Amino acid sequence: MAHTLxxxxxxxxxxxxxxMATAMxxxxxxxxxxxxxxxxxxxxxAAEGRAGGIYVFDSPEAAAAYKEKHTARLAEFxxxxxxxxxxxxxxxxxxxTRAPL
Amino acid sequence: MAHTLxxxxxxxxxxxxxxMATAMxxxxxxxxxxxxxxxxxxxxxAAEGRAGGIYVFDSPEAAAAYKEKHTARLAEFxxxxxxxxxxxxxxxxxxxTRAPL
Numbered sequence: 001m002a003h004t005l006x007x008x009x010x011x012x013x014x015x016x017x018x019x020m021a022t023a024m025x026x027x028x029x030x031x032x033x034x035x036x037x038x039x040x041x042x043x044x045x046a047a048e049g050r051a052g053g054i055y056v057f058d059s060p061e062a063a064a065a066y067k068e069k070h071t072a073r074l075a076e077f078x079x080x081x082x083x084x085x086x087x088x089x090x091x092x093x094x095x096x097t098r099a100p101l
Numbered sequence: 102m103a104h105t106l107x108x109x110x111x112x113x114x115x116x117x118x119x120x121m122a123t124a125m126x127x128x129x130x131x132x133x134x135x136x137x138x139x140x141x142x143x144x145x146x147a148a149e150g151r152a153g154g155i156y157v158f159d160s161p162e163a164a165a166a167y168k169e170k171h172t173a174r175l176a177e178f179x180x181x182x183x184x185x186x187x188x189x190x191x192x193x194x195x196x197x198t199r200a201p202l
Contacts, residue, residue: 005144005155007108009186021193028197040198041157043106043188052188054106054155056142085110087144087153092122096129097141100201 003038003089003101004063009052010074010082016046036062038101056089056101104139104190104202105164110153111175111183117147137163139202157190157202 015023024042031040038056045051057063067084074082094101116124125143132141139157146152158164168185175183195202 005142007110007144007155009108009188017189017191018193020191024194025197028194032198037198039200040195041106041200041202042191042194042198043108044191045186045188048186050186050188054108085146085149085151087110087146087151088118090118090121090143090145092119093125093129093143094141096126097133097138097143099140099142101142 001058002060003091004057004060005087005089006055006057006063006067006084007052007087008055008070008074008082008084009043009050010079011049012044012051012079013049014046016044020044020051034062034066037066052083060086060088102159103161104192105158105161106188106190107156107158107164107168107185108153108188109156109171109175109183109185110144110151111180112150113145113152113180114150115147117145121145121152135163135167138167153184161187161189 036057036059041054043052063086137158137160139159142155144153164187
């Protein structure tokens with residue numbers, strides 16, 4: 001299986017940490033059921049006012065569909081200046097560095 | 102354990118895919134032994150001329166030390182315009198979306 005990595009980050013004003021987890025538990029449950037999603041790491045940097053996520057999908061098509069959907073959803077939350085980038089995963093090098101794929 | 106995520110991406114002109122894996126196997130073996138590294142996913146986008154990596158470390162200190170080391174190493178390779186960002190991982194939300202931590 002070819003994996004596609006999607007990285008999102010954007011300006012964010014909180015909530016952070018445990019409060020973020022409470023506020024976004026429903027969203028996370030929804031994202032967990034996203035077609036083709038292998039996993040997502042949720043990222044946050046309160047000091048720099050930035051948050052995002054690192055996603056692995058099982059196909060480029062699934063990643064592209066999610067990228068469009070999530071960008072639109074973030075815009076509905078009033079979040080702009082979104083940086084979303086898609087990459088192929090290099091499987092041989094990632095295996096050497098214990099990447100969980 | 103608190104996890105710290107480090108994302109790197111930068112302009113890259115290849116090699117890609119299998120040739121990249123051959124060229125960088127030694128570097129990957131070295132990175133696999135980096136103090137505090139949990140895992141790294143190697144990323145590449147030939148169409149956009151960009152590559153990078155997503156790292157999880159077991160402490161902010163380990164991530165900061167690697168960020169400095171790897172930025173200097175990339176500069177030695179002639180790579181500039183490096184984007185390196187550090188984030189805390191939100192463990193509760195990441196667990197819901199099956200993040201391998």
